Every structure is written in C-alpha cells, then in structure tokens.
Amino acid sequence: MIQAPPAPLPEVIVTAARLPPAAGEAAFSVVRLGEATLGHAARLDEALASVPAVSLFRRTSSLSANPTTQGISLRAIAPSGAGRTLVTLDGVPLNDPFGGWVIWSRVAPEGLSGLDIVRGAGAGPYGAGALTGVIALRERDDTGGVLDAGVSSRGGERLAGSATVDLGPIRLVASGLHDTSDGYVPVRGEGAGAADTPLDLDARSAALRADVPLGDVALSLRASTWEEDRGSGLAGARANASGSSLSATAARQPAANRSGWRLQAWQSRSNLTNSSVAVAADRSATTAANDQFHTPATGRGLNAALRRTGVAIAGGQLEWELGLDARSAEGETNERSRNLGSGFTRSRSAGGETTVAGTYGEGAWLGGPWLVAGGLRLDHWTSRNGRRLERDLTTGLPTLDETDPDRSGTVTSARLAARRTLGSGYAVRAATYSSFRPATLNELYRPFRVGNDLTEANAALAPERLTGLEAGLSRATEDGGWTVTLFRNVIDQAIVNVTIGTGPATFPRAGFVPAGGVLRQRRNAGTVTATGLELTGDRQLSTRLRLKAALSATDARLDGADQAPQLTGLRPAQAPIWSATAGLDWQASSRLTLAGMVQYESRRFDDDLNSRTLAPATTMNLRADWALTPGTTLWLAVDNLFDADVAVAQTGTDITGLGPPRSLGLGIRLGW
Numbered sequence: 313m314i315q316a317p318p319a320p321l322p323e324v325i326v327t328a329a330r331l332p333p334a335a336g337e338a339a340f341s342v343v344r345l346g347e348a349t350l351g352h353a354a355r356l357d358e359a360l361a362s363v364p365a366v367s368l369f370r371r372t373s374s375l376s377a378n379p380t381t382q383g384i385s386l387r388a389i390a391p392s393g394a395g396r397t398l399v400t401l402d403g404v405p406l407n408d409p410f411g412g413w414v415i416w417s418r419v420a421p422e423g424l425s426g427l428d429i430v431r432g433a434g435a436g437p438y439g440a441g442a443l444t445g446v447i448a449l450r451e452r453d454d455t456g457g458v459l460d461a462g463v464s465s466r467g468g469e470r471l472a473g474s475a476t477v478d479l480g481p482i483r484l485v486a487s488g489l490h491d492t493s494d495g496y497v498p499v500r501g502e503g504a505g506a507a508d509t510p511l512d513l514d515a516r517s518a519a520l521r522a523d524v525p526l527g528d529v530a531l532s533l534r535a536s537t538w539e540e541d542r543g544s545g546l547a548g549a550r551a552n553a554s555g556s557s558l559s560a561t562a563a564r565q566p567a568a569n570r571s572g573w574r575l576q577a578w579q580s581r582s583n584l585t586n587s588s589v590a591v592a593a594d595r596s597a598t599t600a601a602n603d604q605f606h607t608p609a610t611g612r613g614l615n616a617a618l619r620r621t622g623v624a625i626a627g628g629q630l631e632w633e634l635g636l637d638a639r640s641a642e643g644e645t646n647e648r649s650r651n652l653g654s655g656f657t658r659s660r661s662a663g664g665e666t667t668v669a670g671t672y673g674e675g676a677w678l679g680g681p682w683l684v685a686g687g688l689r690l691d692h693w694t695s696r697n698g699r700r701l702e703r704d705l706t707t708g709l710p711t712l713d714e715t716d717p718d719r720s721g722t723v724t725s726a727r728l729a730a731r732r733t734l735g736s737g738y739a740v741r742a743a744t745y746s747s748f749r750p751a752t753l754n755e756l757y758r759p760f761r762v763g764n765d766l767t768e769a770n771a772a773l774a775p776e777r778l779t780g781l782e783a784g785l786s787r788a789t790e791d792g793g794w795t796v797t798l799f800r801n802v803i804d805q806a807i808v809n810v811t812i813g814t815g816p817a818t819f820p821r822a823g824f825v826p827a828g829g830v831l832r833q834r835r836n837a838g839t840v841t842a843t844g845l846e847l848t849g850d851r852q853l854s855t856r857l858r859l860k861a862a863l864s865a866t867d868a869r870l871d872g873a874d875q876a877p878q879l880t881g882l883r884p885a886q887a888p889i890w891s892a893t894a895g896l897d898w899q900a901s902s903r904l905t906l907a908g909m910v911q912y913e914s915r916r917f918d919d920d921l922n923s924r925t926l927a928p929a930t931t932m933n934l935r936a937d938w939a940l941t942p943g944t945t946l947w948l949a950v951d952n953l954f955d956a957d958v959a960v961a962q963t964g965t966d967i968t969g970l971g972p973p974r975s976l977g978l979g980i981r982l983g984w
Contacts, residue, residue: 329532329563336676336685339729364864390884398442409611411754417515418538423487436687443749462979467494498969505595515540555582609643628679638669664698686728716771764829794849808837842868890914
C-alpha cells in the first residue's frame with residue numbers, strides 16, 4: 313500500500329520576542345522613522361535630529377559630544393545631560409545606569425528596522441525616566457543584511473553593518489560598528505590657543521541576538537558590547553565610555569480567544585573615565601583639574617506584560633494590558649582632584665544605589681471612528697547607601713566623609729487620550745498625561761567640572777514630575793499628509809544646575825573656582841512651564857519628487873520660587889524656542905537619488921542665568937546615492953554645506969565652542 317506523503321509542516325516565521333505595537337499608541341503623539349531615514353545616518357542621534365526639538369543636551373551630535381552630555385530630550389522643554397527621555401531597544405533601556413545618558417555608538421543604525429518617538433505620554437509600560445517621552449528602537453528581523461563603509465573629512469572612517477543567518481529553526485542577528493575620526497577643534501579663530509585640541513573619536517560596538525521559536529512562544533537572547541574613546545577638545549582632557557549588556561525576552565503573540573504576554577530580564581554594565589582641565593586665561597595651556605578614572609555601574613531590570621485583544625464591548629473592540637516593571641542601578645565614581653600645581657592632592661569616591669518598581673494597567677477601545685486609550689501606573693522609588701568620601705592623598709586621612717540618608721517615595725502617573733477620524737483623511741485627537749524621572753546616581757552623588765566651571769552634586773534631589781495636555785489635528789492623503797499639535801507641559805521639581813557662586817573664590821566642599829568660572833549645584837529649582845506648537849508635513853510633488861518639513865515652537869520658562877528666585881522668568885539652559893527642518897528627495901533617474909535637508913534653530917542659552925547666548929544656527933546637508941546594482945549603492949554626502957559656525961558652548965570669558973565645520977563623506981552600501 314502506498315502511503316500518502318506527510319502533511320507539510322506549517323511555516324515558522326522567526327522574529328524577535330516582542331509584542332506588537334499597542335493599539336492605544338495611535339491616540340498619542342508618535343513620530344515614526346523607518347529604515348530609509350536611518351540608512352542615511354552615520355549615527356542614530358543624527359537620524360533623530362531630523363525631528364525638530366529632538367536633540368542631545370548641546371547642539372553637537374555624538375560625533376563630538378562628551379558621554380556625559382549625550383542624554384536626549386524631546387520638545388526642547390528643558391534639555392539635560394542626563395536626558396529626560398527613556399530610550400529602549402525592544403523594551404530594554406539603553407540609558408546609562410550611572411548617568412542616564414545614552415552612548416549612541418552602542419547601536420548601529422544599520423541594525424534597526426525602525427523606531428517610534430512617543431512624545432509626552434510617559435506613563436503606561438514606560439515608567440521611570442520617560443519624563444518628556446520615549447524613543448522605542450526596534451532591532452531588525454528580516455533575512456539578509458547590509459554593510460556600509462565610508463570615509464569622511466578629518467580622517468573619518470566608518471564600517472557598520474548587520475546580517476541575519478538561519479541555523480535550522482534558530483535565527484541569529486548580528487550587528488557591529490567601528491567609527492573613527494581625527495576630529496575638529498571646537499574653539500577656532502582668534503580666541504583659540506595651544507590648549508584647544510581636536511575632538512577625536514574611536515568608537516566600536518557589536519551585538520548578537522538569537523531568536524528561538526518554542527512552539528507559539530518566541531525566545532530572544534541578546535548580548536552586546538561597546539566602547540568609545542574620545543578627546544574633549546582641550547589638551548589633557550579625554551573620556552572613555554564602555555559597557556556590555558545581556559537580555560532575555562520571551563513573548564507570545566495575542567490571538568483570538570488567547571492572551572499574549574512578554575517576560576523580559578536584562579542587565580547592563582558600564583564604566584566611564586573622564587578627565588577635565590583648568591584652562592589658562594590666554595588658552596595657552598591647561599592644568600589637570602580632575603581625573604575620573606573608574607566609574608563602574610550596573611543596571612538590572614525585570615518587566616512583564618499580559619495583553620488581551622479583540623474583546624467585544626460597547627459596540628467596539630477592547631485591548632487591555634497589565635504589567636510590572638522593576639529596575640535597579642548601583643555605581644560609584646572614583647576620582648583624583650585638587651591639583652595645586654604639582655599633581656593631585658585629593659581622592660574622591662562617591663556613589664550609591666537607586667531602585668524603582670511599578671505596576672500598570674493600560675486599555676484601548678476602538679469603535680467606529682473613535683479610539684480611546686488610557687492607563688494608570690503606580691511606582692515606588694528609593695535611593696540608598698549614598699556616600700561621598702574624600703581623602704588627602706599624602707596622609708590618607710579623610711577630608712570629607714558624608715553618608716546620605718536613605719530616601720524613598722511613591723509616584724502615581726496616568727495618561728488618557730481620544731482620537732476620532734472625521735473622513736477625507738482628517739483626524740482629531742486630545743491627550744493628557746503625567747510622568748516622572750528620579751535623579752540619576754550621577755546627579756545625586758557626583759560633582760563635575762567643564763573647563764573652569766564646577767557643578768556640585770545633591771543627594772537630596774527629588775524626582776521630577778511632568779503633567780501635560782495636548783490636542784492635535786491631522787490629515788492623511790494619497791500623496792502625503794500633515795499634523796498640527798498644540799501642547800502644554802509643566803515640570804515640577806525640575807532638576808537644574810543653579811549658579812551659586814563665581815570665581816575666583818574658594819567654596820566649601822567644591823574648593824577653588826578660578827577666574828572666569830562659576831560654581832553651580834544641581835537643585836530642584838521650582839517649575840518649568842512649556843507651551844508649544846508642532847507642525848509636520850510631507851507631500852509627493854511628483855512621481856520623483858517628495859517634500860517634507862517640520863517645525864517646533866516651544867516657549868519654556870522657569871519659576872524658581874523660593875529655591876532659585878533668580879531664575880524666575882528665564883528659559884532653561886539649552887532650550888531654543890524655534891527649530892525647523894525641511895527636506896527634498898529627488899529620484900533624478902533610475903540610478904541617481906538626491907536628497908537635501910535644511911535645519912534651523914533659534915538662539916539658546918548655555919547657562920541657567922541666560923547670560924551666555926548661543927546664536928541662531930542654520931545648516932544644510934546634501935546627499936547623492938548612485939545605484940550600481942540593485943543591492944550596491946555609492947553615496948556622497950556633504951554636511952554643513954555652507955560651513956556655518958554653529959555655537960554649541962560658551963565660557964564665562966566669552967569664548968565660544970563651535971560645532972563641526974563642513975564635512976565631506978564618500979562610501980559604498982551593500983545590501984543582500
């Protein structure tokens with residue numbers, strides 16, 4: 313008897329262990345960037361900068377930014393070196409466990425399939441750190457790979473790529489990056505001296521993810537490592553940031569009559585070395601001022617979610633999610649300081665531990681033209697085991713020995729939004745939300761120095777709280793679309809670097825501040841109120857030509873109240889009112905694609921007292937891509953085409969640090 317052939321096995325589609333985007337996100341302000349945008353960026357933060365008012369603490373990108381200023385913020389409400397935005401990769405936070413900043417070179421843009429920028433709505437599954445919003449990165453899943461190699465002005469060399477390999481049922485996704493540059497000198501022209509040196513860079517990272525199907529459950533195991541070494545623009549000042557991370561995620565997709573779920577655990581280790589110098593008045597030389605030689609930190613987290621979709625209720629469909637999220641961070645800085653001319657005379661060790669744990673419930677109801685979404689979250693935070701110990705290096709005796717009291721509290725946050733489609737592509741929405749950000753270990757325990765300016769830590773910092781409301785109108789058409797959003801956000805207990813003294817003078821704890829320098833301290837300095845307007849639009853002008861533009865206008869003002877009355881009515885440091893982008897993509901021929909982008913930003917202030925003004929800046933970037941084959945492209949890029957002087961920092965003696973001059977890049981991109 314001839315046996316019938318066995319039935320074919322069902323096709324198994326291997327992807328990362330993640331839940332699909334929540335239905336309720338569409339009711340909030342979300343900007344999505346895809347592979348097309350990411351593929352034109354050498355650095356992830358540069359791709360994000362195509363969205364107005366999304367930037368690092370200063371105007372520079374991670375090409376030249378010190379690790380401690382690579383924190384990112386949304387909406388220009390009150391930028392911070394620690395960042396006021398939570399950045400995640402498939403749910404795992406990328407914010408540094410010690411300082412909250414993000415080392416952007418740890419993720420190659422080639423390794424991502426896209427990202428979502430969720431403005432404002434920091435409650436729900438996001439929790440601590442998502443004060444002004446969330447940037448949610450998605451690692452690539454598809455087969456094949458991409459490799460990009462290029463050279464650029466001032467000794468720049470970059471090689472980055474990502475590839476996927478299937479080994480039976482297991483899929484391996486690997487990505488890596490190596491980026492080097494001789495750098496540019498930030499202080500140029502008459503004010504420059506021998507003390508001013510290039511911002512050189514050597515960055516590298518690698519990641520490997522294994523996706524294992526276990527029936528209807530997907531398991532993803534991921535490991536990564538990174539390191540970047542860079543000059544700080546002054547002789548004798550350098551920084552090195554390194555780290556590694558591990559994560560394990562299991563997820564089951566929701567389906568009819570079946571709940572979906574996700575369980576994730578992660579660990580991140582980091583280290584930072586960072587040296588600072590005092591600068592001579594004529595910038596002819598520098599003197600070692602501080603040597604932060606070892607800053608080990610460890611972050612750990614666990615999160616879980618249970619989601620149900622398609623529940624019929626009130627004539628519509630309900631999706632709900634219940635979850636929990638717990639994170640901890642521990643670390644300390646080890647430094648040498650107080651150089652009186654013949655070497656360091658003091659040592660410092662400072663650090664502690666923080667935890668935050670919460671539970672949340674989210675729901676979204678879709679019925680006819682309506683989408684209504686909301687959530688409630690309860691978190692408990694602690695800071696404990698804080699200590700600062702300073703010793704005389706000659707005698708070994710303590711000169712300062714402080715143990716900070718343990719502190720804790722509970723925070724409730726929530727969000728609620730509604731969206732209604734109106735026909736002809738129009739939709740209207742409204743949302744209100746609250747969020748919070750506990751202070752980082754860096755803000756709580758570590759003082760720091762930039763040039764001749766000193767900033768003291770503050771172990772008594774309370775979490776920042778944001779409340780906001782917004783309304784938006786949008787239209788989607790076959791050839792493009794536009795959105796308009798009005799918002800008002802208020803940050804209570806805003807952590808601000810407050811000026812408390814000027815040099816030359818000697819201060820308790822901080823020590824000597826030289827002439828032209830100031831002493832600041834991190835403080836909960838009252839309230840920041842921001843009212844803003846956001847516009848985005850894109851239009852397919854023809855089959856070959858597409859226009860896209862965006863604008864952000866944010867008027868943020870401080871009310872220092874009794875804590876810092878001198879700040880009342882002033883703008884937060886590094887917060888411009890206006891920022892805008894406009895770009896044109898032209899498919900000139902079947903092989904040639906041309907793209908141009910203009911970016912504008914109004915003036916901003918480099919300090920809390922609004923005394924150091926950074927002038928408005930306009931830059932233009934151009935790029936040409938020539939397709940040699942369907943999978944091979946040659947590219948040519950020019951950044952800052954007109955060689956504009958972009959002011960990024962200013963000293964108390966009116967010396968201005970500038971962004972990168974005109975840069976030319978040439979490379980090849982392979983896809984398969």
